[in-house]
Amino acid sequence: MKNTGVEVTFSATPVKGNFRWDIGFNIALNKNKVTELYQGQDITSLPYLVRVGKDVQSIYTRLWAGADPQTGAPLWYTDGTKKTTTSDISQVQRVIVGNADPKGLGGFTNTFSYKGISLDVLVSFQYGNKLYDGFGNYINSDGATPANNTNQKELRRWQKPGDKTDIPEFVYFNSSNSDFGSTRYVYNGSYLRLRNVTLSYQVPASVLNKIKLSSITVYARGANFWTKTFDKNLTFDPENGSPGPSSQPIQGLNNLQIFIQKSFSVGMNIGF
Numbered sequence: 001m002k003n004t005g006v007e008v009t010f011s012a013t014p015v016k017g018n019f020r021w022d023i024g025f026n027i028a029l030n031k032n033k034v035t036e037l038y039q040g041q042d043i044t045s046l047p048y049l050v051r052v053g054k055d056v057q058s059i060y061t062r063l064w065a066g067a068d069p070q071t072g073a074p075l076w077y078t079d080g081t082k083k084t085t086t087s088d089i090s091q092v093q094r095v096i097v098g099n100a101d102p103k104g105l106g107g108f109t110n111t112f113s114y115k116g117i118s119l120d121v122l123v124s125f126q127y128g129n130k131l132y133d134g135f136g137n138y139i140n141s142d143g144a145t146p147a148n149n150t151n152q153k154e155l156r157r158w159q160k161p162g163d164k165t166d167i168p169e170f171v172y173f174n175s176s177n178s179d180f181g182s183t184r185y186v187y188n189g190s191y192l193r194l195r196n197v198t199l200s201y202q203v204p205a206s207v208l209n210k211i212k213l214s215s216i217t218v219y220a221r222g223a224n225f226w227t228k229t230f231d232k233n234l235t236f237d238p239e240n241g242s243p244g245p246s247s248q249p250i251q252g253l254n255n256l257q258i259f260i261q262k263s264f265s266v267g268m269n270i271g272f
Contacts, residue, residue, distance in 0.1 A: 001056060005030030019114045027106035032056050047132050047181050048100075055099035057252070059130050062092045064166070064184035072158035072169030074142070074178035089177045097183055100252030103128025107195065120198040127190035127230075131238060134255040136185035142167070143174035151235060188231035189252060191238040197222045215271035223263045 007028045015021040032055045037043065043050035049060030065075035065085045073087040080095040107124040137144075139151040157167040168178045178184075200219035208216065229238055237259040 002033045002035050003030065020112070022111040022113075023109065025106070025108040027104055029104045030101070032101055047186075049096060051096070054096060055101055057100040058096045059098055059100065059132055059186060059252075060094050060096050061132075061186065062089070062094055062180070062182040063097070064182040066166040067158045067163075067168040069158075069164050070161050072163070074168045074176050076182060087176070089180060097186055098130035100129055100131070100189075102126045102189065116202040116204055118198075118200045118202070120196070120200075121194070122196040123192060124195045125190075125192045126238070129189040129252060131187045131189040131234070131236075131240075131252045131254060133185040133187070133236065134253050137179040137181065140167070140184070141174065141179040142169065142176070143171045144179045146172055153233070153235075187234045188229075189238050190230040192228040193224065193239075194226040195224065197225065213270060213272060215269070217269045218267075219269070220266045221264070224260050225262055 005028060007026070009024070009026040011022070011024040013020065013022050034050055034052050034054055034056055037050065037052055040052060044060065047059050047061045049058045050056055051058065063077035063080070063082060065077050065082075067073065068075055068087060071087075074089075075085045075087060076089060076092040078084045078086050078091055079093045086092065105124075105126040107122060109123075110119075110121045112119045136151075138148050140153055141148070141150075142154070142157070153167055154170060156165050158165050158169045166184070168174075168176065198219055198221045200217055203216040203218075208214065227238070236254045237257065239260055240254045240257040
Protein backbone atom coordinates (compact mmCIF):
# COMPACT_ATOMS: atom_id res chain seq x y z
CA MET A 1 0.00 0.00 0.00
CA LYS A 2 1.24 3.50 -0.81
CA ASN A 3 0.14 6.71 0.88
CA THR A 4 1.16 10.09 -0.50
CA GLY A 5 0.01 13.59 0.16
CA VAL A 6 0.64 17.22 0.86
CA GLU A 7 -0.26 19.17 3.97
CA VAL A 8 -0.23 22.96 3.94
CA THR A 9 -0.53 25.39 6.83
CA PHE A 10 -0.89 29.15 6.44
CA SER A 11 -1.21 31.91 9.02
CA ALA A 12 -1.27 35.68 8.85
CA THR A 13 -2.20 38.82 10.79
CA PRO A 14 -3.97 41.19 8.35
CA VAL A 15 -4.65 43.79 11.05
CA LYS A 16 -2.44 44.77 14.01
CA GLY A 17 -2.85 47.31 16.79
CA ASN A 18 -5.54 47.78 19.43
CA PHE A 19 -7.78 45.80 17.12
CA ARG A 20 -6.08 42.62 15.89
CA TRP A 21 -7.13 40.06 13.33
CA ASP A 22 -5.35 36.68 13.06
CA ILE A 23 -6.20 34.04 10.47
CA GLY A 24 -5.05 30.47 9.96
CA PHE A 25 -5.70 27.83 7.33
CA ASN A 26 -4.64 24.21 6.93
CA ILE A 27 -5.43 21.52 4.39
CA ALA A 28 -4.35 17.92 3.89
CA LEU A 29 -4.47 16.40 0.39
CA ASN A 30 -3.77 12.70 0.75
CA LYS A 31 -3.97 9.73 -1.61
CA ASN A 32 -3.97 6.01 -0.98
CA LYS A 33 -3.30 3.20 -3.44
CA VAL A 34 -3.15 -0.55 -2.94
CA THR A 35 0.04 -1.79 -4.63
CA GLU A 36 -0.08 -5.53 -3.99
CA LEU A 37 -2.43 -8.26 -2.75
CA TYR A 38 -1.92 -11.94 -2.04
CA GLN A 39 -2.13 -13.74 -5.39
CA GLY A 40 -3.49 -10.49 -6.80
CA GLN A 41 -7.00 -11.31 -5.61
CA ASP A 42 -9.52 -8.66 -4.62
CA ILE A 43 -10.69 -8.55 -1.02
CA THR A 44 -14.42 -7.95 -0.88
CA SER A 45 -16.32 -6.92 2.24
CA LEU A 46 -19.41 -5.29 0.80
CA PRO A 47 -19.92 -2.48 0.26
CA TYR A 48 -16.10 -2.15 0.30
CA LEU A 49 -13.50 -3.57 -2.04
CA VAL A 50 -9.71 -3.75 -1.81
CA ARG A 51 -8.19 -3.93 -5.30
CA VAL A 52 -4.69 -3.33 -6.64
CA GLY A 53 -4.40 0.19 -8.02
CA LYS A 54 -7.41 1.49 -6.08
CA ASP A 55 -7.99 3.17 -2.73
CA VAL A 56 -8.12 0.74 0.21
CA GLN A 57 -11.60 2.02 1.14
CA SER A 58 -13.19 1.84 -2.31
CA ILE A 59 -16.98 1.53 -2.30
CA TYR A 60 -18.12 -1.30 -4.57
CA THR A 61 -21.82 -1.57 -5.32
CA ARG A 62 -24.57 -1.53 -7.93
CA LEU A 63 -25.61 1.63 -9.79
CA TRP A 64 -29.12 2.70 -8.85
CA ALA A 65 -31.33 4.15 -11.60
CA GLY A 66 -34.55 4.85 -9.67
CA ALA A 67 -38.03 3.60 -10.42
CA ASP A 68 -39.72 2.65 -13.69
CA PRO A 69 -42.18 5.53 -14.39
CA GLN A 70 -44.79 3.13 -15.75
CA THR A 71 -44.64 0.23 -13.29
CA GLY A 72 -42.91 1.53 -10.16
CA ALA A 73 -40.42 -1.36 -10.35
CA PRO A 74 -36.82 -0.71 -9.25
CA LEU A 75 -34.24 0.07 -11.89
CA TRP A 76 -30.48 -0.40 -11.91
CA TYR A 77 -27.88 0.35 -14.55
CA THR A 78 -26.50 -2.94 -15.83
CA ASP A 79 -22.88 -1.73 -15.72
CA GLY A 80 -20.61 1.29 -15.38
CA THR A 81 -21.49 2.66 -18.81
CA LYS A 82 -24.97 3.63 -17.57
CA LYS A 83 -26.40 2.94 -21.03
CA THR A 84 -28.87 0.20 -20.11
CA THR A 85 -31.25 -0.27 -17.18
CA THR A 86 -32.94 -3.38 -15.83
CA SER A 87 -35.35 -4.47 -13.10
CA ASP A 88 -33.60 -7.84 -12.83
CA ILE A 89 -30.88 -7.50 -10.19
CA SER A 90 -29.16 -10.67 -11.41
CA GLN A 91 -28.22 -8.76 -14.58
CA VAL A 92 -26.46 -5.97 -12.66
CA GLN A 93 -22.70 -5.63 -12.23
CA ARG A 94 -21.11 -3.97 -9.20
CA VAL A 95 -18.61 -1.19 -9.87
CA ILE A 96 -16.35 1.07 -7.80
CA VAL A 97 -18.31 4.29 -7.27
CA GLY A 98 -15.81 6.21 -5.16
CA ASN A 99 -14.13 5.79 -1.81
CA ALA A 100 -14.54 6.76 1.81
CA ASP A 101 -11.24 8.64 2.00
CA PRO A 102 -11.61 12.39 1.39
CA LYS A 103 -9.53 14.07 -1.29
CA GLY A 104 -9.00 16.98 1.08
CA LEU A 105 -9.77 18.03 4.64
CA GLY A 106 -8.78 20.86 6.93
CA GLY A 107 -9.96 23.98 8.63
CA PHE A 108 -9.59 27.71 8.95
CA THR A 109 -9.62 30.01 11.95
CA ASN A 110 -10.29 33.68 12.55
CA THR A 111 -9.44 35.45 15.80
CA PHE A 112 -10.57 39.03 16.42
CA SER A 113 -9.36 40.77 19.55
CA TYR A 114 -9.76 44.24 21.06
CA LYS A 115 -8.81 45.40 24.54
CA GLY A 116 -9.23 42.05 26.26
CA ILE A 117 -12.25 40.95 24.22
CA SER A 118 -11.61 38.07 21.82
CA LEU A 119 -13.76 36.24 19.28
CA ASP A 120 -12.43 32.91 17.94
CA VAL A 121 -14.11 31.11 15.05
CA LEU A 122 -13.11 27.66 13.76
CA VAL A 123 -14.56 26.14 10.57
CA SER A 124 -13.64 22.63 9.40
CA PHE A 125 -14.25 21.05 6.00
CA GLN A 126 -13.91 17.84 4.02
CA TYR A 127 -14.56 16.99 0.37
CA GLY A 128 -14.26 14.32 -2.28
CA ASN A 129 -15.39 11.31 -0.22
CA LYS A 130 -18.41 9.03 -0.31
CA LEU A 131 -20.63 7.90 2.57
CA TYR A 132 -22.58 4.65 2.75
CA ASP A 133 -25.77 4.30 4.78
CA GLY A 134 -25.45 0.89 6.41
CA PHE A 135 -29.08 0.93 7.56
CA GLY A 136 -30.55 2.47 4.41
CA ASN A 137 -31.88 -0.88 3.23
CA TYR A 138 -33.91 -1.17 6.46
CA ILE A 139 -35.39 2.32 6.64
CA ASN A 140 -35.82 2.68 2.86
CA SER A 141 -36.79 -0.87 1.93
CA ASP A 142 -39.95 -0.15 -0.07
CA GLY A 143 -41.86 -2.50 2.26
CA ALA A 144 -39.33 -5.34 2.50
CA THR A 145 -38.97 -4.78 6.27
CA PRO A 146 -42.41 -3.39 7.19
CA ALA A 147 -41.86 -3.69 10.95
CA ASN A 148 -39.07 -1.08 10.87
CA ASN A 149 -39.45 2.67 11.00
CA THR A 150 -39.40 4.24 7.54
CA ASN A 151 -37.45 7.23 6.33
CA GLN A 152 -39.46 10.18 4.99
CA LYS A 153 -37.97 9.54 1.53
CA GLU A 154 -40.71 6.92 1.10
CA LEU A 155 -43.20 9.80 0.87
CA ARG A 156 -41.98 10.44 -2.67
CA ARG A 157 -42.45 6.81 -3.71
CA TRP A 158 -43.98 5.78 -7.05
CA GLN A 159 -47.78 5.54 -6.79
CA LYS A 160 -49.22 5.67 -10.32
CA PRO A 161 -48.09 5.32 -13.94
CA GLY A 162 -46.22 8.41 -15.08
CA ASP A 163 -44.71 9.23 -11.66
CA LYS A 164 -41.04 10.17 -12.04
CA THR A 165 -39.16 9.39 -8.83
CA ASP A 166 -36.14 7.55 -7.49
CA ILE A 167 -38.23 5.61 -4.92
CA PRO A 168 -40.04 2.47 -6.22
CA GLU A 169 -43.56 1.37 -5.35
CA PHE A 170 -44.09 0.47 -1.68
CA VAL A 171 -45.18 -3.16 -1.46
CA TYR A 172 -45.79 -4.98 1.82
CA PHE A 173 -42.95 -7.54 2.21
CA ASN A 174 -41.47 -6.24 -1.04
CA SER A 175 -39.54 -8.97 -2.88
CA SER A 176 -38.23 -6.87 -5.79
CA ASN A 177 -34.74 -6.65 -4.23
CA SER A 178 -34.90 -2.86 -4.42
CA ASP A 179 -33.44 -2.72 -0.92
CA PHE A 180 -30.26 -4.54 -1.93
CA GLY A 181 -27.00 -2.58 -1.76
CA SER A 182 -26.59 0.08 -4.44
CA THR A 183 -25.72 3.74 -4.96
CA ARG A 184 -29.21 4.42 -3.65
CA TYR A 185 -27.52 4.40 -0.23
CA VAL A 186 -24.31 6.21 -1.26
CA TYR A 187 -23.93 9.95 -0.63
CA ASN A 188 -21.53 12.82 -1.19
CA GLY A 189 -19.67 13.28 2.09
CA SER A 190 -18.41 16.83 1.51
CA TYR A 191 -19.25 19.36 4.22
CA LEU A 192 -18.45 22.65 5.92
CA ARG A 193 -18.92 22.80 9.71
CA LEU A 194 -18.84 25.72 12.12
CA ARG A 195 -16.88 23.74 14.66
CA ASN A 196 -16.34 26.25 17.42
CA VAL A 197 -17.16 29.88 18.27
CA THR A 198 -15.75 31.35 21.48
CA LEU A 199 -16.30 34.86 22.84
CA SER A 200 -14.04 35.69 25.79
CA TYR A 201 -12.98 38.58 27.98
CA GLN A 202 -9.65 38.78 29.78
CA VAL A 203 -9.67 40.95 32.90
CA PRO A 204 -6.97 43.66 32.64
CA ALA A 205 -3.77 43.52 34.70
CA SER A 206 -4.71 46.65 36.67
CA VAL A 207 -7.65 44.81 38.19
CA LEU A 208 -5.75 41.54 38.66
CA ASN A 209 -3.02 43.29 40.66
CA LYS A 210 -5.58 44.60 43.13
CA ILE A 211 -7.10 41.18 43.77
CA LYS A 212 -3.73 39.38 43.57
CA LEU A 213 -4.57 37.01 40.73
CA SER A 214 -2.48 36.30 37.64
CA SER A 215 -5.39 35.95 35.18
CA ILE A 216 -9.16 35.80 34.83
CA THR A 217 -10.86 34.91 31.56
CA VAL A 218 -14.64 34.69 31.18
CA TYR A 219 -15.97 32.95 28.08
CA ALA A 220 -19.03 31.67 26.22
CA ARG A 221 -18.53 28.87 23.71
CA GLY A 222 -20.71 27.22 21.10
CA ALA A 223 -19.85 24.04 19.18
CA ASN A 224 -21.24 22.55 15.97
CA PHE A 225 -23.81 25.32 15.49
CA TRP A 226 -24.00 24.97 11.71
CA THR A 227 -23.18 22.33 9.10
CA LYS A 228 -23.44 22.68 5.33
CA THR A 229 -23.66 19.43 3.36
CA PHE A 230 -23.58 19.12 -0.42
CA ASP A 231 -25.97 16.20 -0.96
CA LYS A 232 -29.64 17.09 -0.63
CA ASN A 233 -30.56 13.46 0.08
CA LEU A 234 -28.16 12.99 3.00
CA THR A 235 -30.08 12.25 6.22
CA PHE A 236 -27.21 11.59 8.67
CA ASP A 237 -24.17 13.41 9.99
CA PRO A 238 -21.37 13.56 7.37
CA GLU A 239 -18.73 12.88 10.05
CA ASN A 240 -20.30 9.67 11.30
CA GLY A 241 -18.40 6.44 10.98
CA SER A 242 -18.72 3.05 12.64
CA PRO A 243 -16.53 0.17 13.83
CA GLY A 244 -15.72 -2.37 11.18
CA PRO A 245 -14.64 -6.01 11.61
CA SER A 246 -12.58 -6.59 14.79
CA SER A 247 -13.48 -3.04 15.86
CA GLN A 248 -11.30 -1.51 13.14
CA PRO A 249 -12.72 1.88 12.08
CA ILE A 250 -14.32 2.14 8.67
CA GLN A 251 -14.64 5.69 7.50
CA GLY A 252 -17.86 6.79 5.88
CA LEU A 253 -20.15 3.98 7.06
CA ASN A 254 -23.24 5.11 8.96
CA ASN A 255 -25.23 2.73 11.15
CA LEU A 256 -27.93 4.96 12.67
CA GLN A 257 -25.52 7.02 14.78
CA ILE A 258 -27.00 10.23 16.12
CA PHE A 259 -25.92 13.59 14.77
CA ILE A 260 -22.93 15.28 16.39
CA GLN A 261 -24.63 17.44 18.98
CA LYS A 262 -24.73 21.21 19.15
CA SER A 263 -23.57 22.53 22.51
CA PHE A 264 -23.24 25.80 24.40
CA SER A 265 -21.18 26.47 27.52
CA VAL A 266 -20.01 29.35 29.66
CA GLY A 267 -17.10 29.39 32.06
CA MET A 268 -14.32 31.17 33.83
CA ASN A 269 -10.59 30.42 33.98
CA ILE A 270 -8.76 31.80 37.00
CA GLY A 271 -4.98 31.84 37.39
CA PHE A 272 -3.48 32.22 40.87
